Amino acid sequence: MLITNVKLGGRLSNIYVNSEGIIECINCNRRDGQVINAEGGALTLPFVNSHVHLSQALTLGYNRKNETGKLIDGLALLRDDVLPRVTIDDVKRRLEKIQLIMFMNGTLYVRDHEPILNGNARRLITILHETSLIKVQVVACPSPSLSFSDNENEMERTLEAGADVVGAMPHGEDREGGLKSISKVFDIAQKFNKPVDGHIDEIDDPESDFSFYMVSEAKRRSWGKMTTLSHMVSSQYQGAMFRNLLLRMKETKVSVVINPETNLHLQGRYTEREVPRGLAPLQLLLSQGINVSLGSDNVSDVIFPLGDFNMLNVLERCKTSEWYCPLDTITTNGFRTLNIDPPSVNEGMKAEFVILKEGSKTPLLVVNGKHYALNKMTSYIGTVD
Numbered sequence: 071m072l073i074t075n076v077k078l079g080g081r082l083s084n085i086y087v088n089s090e091g092i093i094e095c096i097n098c099n100r101r102d103g104q105v106i107n108a109e110g111g112a113l114t115l116p117f118v119n120s121h122v123h124l125s126q127a128l129t130l131g132y133n134r135k136n137e138t139g140k141l142i143d144g145l146a147l148l149r150d151d152v153l154p155r156v157t158i159d160d161v162k163r164r165l166e167k168i169q170l171i172m173f174m175n176g177t178l179y180v181r182d183h184e185p186i187l188n189g190n191a192r193r194l195i196t197i198l199h200e201t202s203l204i205k206v207q208v209v210a211c212p213s214p215s216l217s218f219s220d221n222e223n224e225m226e227r228t229l230e231a232g233a234d235v236v237g238a239m240p241h242g243e244d245r246e247g248g249l250k251s252i253s254k255v256f257d258i259a260q261k262f263n264k265p266v267d268g269h270i271d272e273i274d275d276p277e278s279d280f281s282f283y284m285v286s287e288a289k290r291r292s293w294g295k296m297t298t299l300s301h302m303v304s305s306q307y308q309g310a311m312f313r314n315l316l317l318r319m320k321e322t323k324v325s326v327v328i329n330p331e332t333n334l335h336l337q338g339r340y341t342e343r344e345v346p347r348g349l350a351p352l353q354l355l356l357s358q359g360i361n362v363s364l365g366s367d368n369v370s371d372v373i374f375p376l377g378d379f380n381m382l383n384v385l386e387r388c389k390t391s392e393w394y395c396p397l398d399t400i401t402t403n404g405f406r407t408l409n410i411d412p413p414s415v416n417e418g419m420k421a422e423f424v425i426l427k428e429g430s431k432t433p434l435l436v437v438n439g440k441h442y443a444l445n446k447m448t449s450y451i452g453t454v455d
């Protein structure tokens with residue numbers, strides 16, 4: 071496949087991808103197969119969705135209505151109504167659809183938080199790892215808390231079964247329990263040599279400040295680059311203590327994942343006045359050199375009824391709250407969060423890239439080795455002769 075007129079490093083180039091999905095040559099004009107004119111579209115890294123909940127996505131309707139819209143009620147309905155109906159065949163069917171949507175929209179890498187309760191995550195790891203169009207990292211997520219039911223033992227069983235990342239949810243415990251759970255999560259992460267990515271302070275309680283302890287623990291154990299704070303939306307992040315936290319985060323090199331679509335919907339439901347924004351302060355974090363990437367979080371489920379897995383839409387939503395939200399938050403920074411090297415566009419390398427068309431919310435072309443998605447929509451308005 072020859073891709074012509076693609077903007078690469080500031081100039082128009084041609085890229086030839088052979089039948090093995092390898093970039094055979096750049097600017098060599100081989101024409102022994104399909105030719106796709108990129109019409110000046112810019113080449114970028116594939117997108118990373120740094121935080122998602124795959125096995126519960128597209129399950130809206132499996133549950134009774136979430137009357138309050140609050141996260142805590144959504145989580146209870148998820149546990150009681152949704153998870154018991156999530157079978158392996160059901161997940162396979164939805165996953166097929168989800169990976170097609172993700173692929174068409176340029177996302178090739180995903181970090182997926184799966185609830186470990188009652189062995190749910192353990193049962194799904196193999197099929198999540200077998201997806202052909204997207205690469206999925208599975209986080210063993212101890213929702214609603216590590217001390218709930220048999221979650222602490224189940225966490226280790228889930229890692230033994232092949233989970234890639236240790237999850238956390240300290241704000242689901244009381245204060246003492248939350249601190250203990252952070253320490254336990256790092257013990258398990260070090261035992262299995264796995265990264266930590268926790269739901270941290272995803273709550274409107276201004277007293278919830280587990281982010282401080284999470285960062286301290288990461289620093290104490292030299293686990294910063296292997297640590298991600300997801301959500302981080304408690305309304306207490308302000309003033310001198312927060313500045314102190316920012317400095318520690320920078321030093322420790324932890325990552326932060328912001329989920330603008332869901333948290334703008336979920337947060338601020340407990341206060342009558344001065345409704346908090348519901349997002350971690352992206353610009354402050356970026357200005358301190360802290361790695362920040364974006365996730366779609368829940369899509370069409372009991373927690374969040376909207377969403378579409380299109381990271382360009384997530385980026386757009388982030389920009390409506392933060393005037394500056396760079397493309398890096400769904401590309402380069404996402405790879406750093408996931409602790410993987412981004413693919414490079416060089417001769418001899420596997421073809422993995424996205425070509426963007428100016429003004430469009432869907433990439434023109436997405437290539438993942440031998441697979442590609444071409445999104446060409448043509449419309450025409452005319453008059454009948």
Ligand SMILES: [Zn+2]
Nearest residue numbers: 121183269367
């Ligand atoms: Zn989440």
